[in-house]
Amino acid sequence: MDDEKYDRLISSVTPMESADGVESYRNTVAMACPACDEPFDDAVVCTEEYNSLELSLELDLCVTTHDDDVVLFTHKP
């Protein structure tokens, strides 16, 4: 995803937590996922070279990248 789309994404979603190179944002504005066009629940930006995610729910994930960061979009099935 390019800088313009990324900036629009980050300015639209609500920051939740940031820890261990993983930044989470909640989609409170029903923004469409850039990968599948369905509104996503959370966006997760992984800023380290390696990151581990512990999921407490079974989720469908869409993925893109911005620079070297992986950006995940979660959808509850």
Ligand SMILES: [Zn+2]
């Ligand atoms: Zn999606």
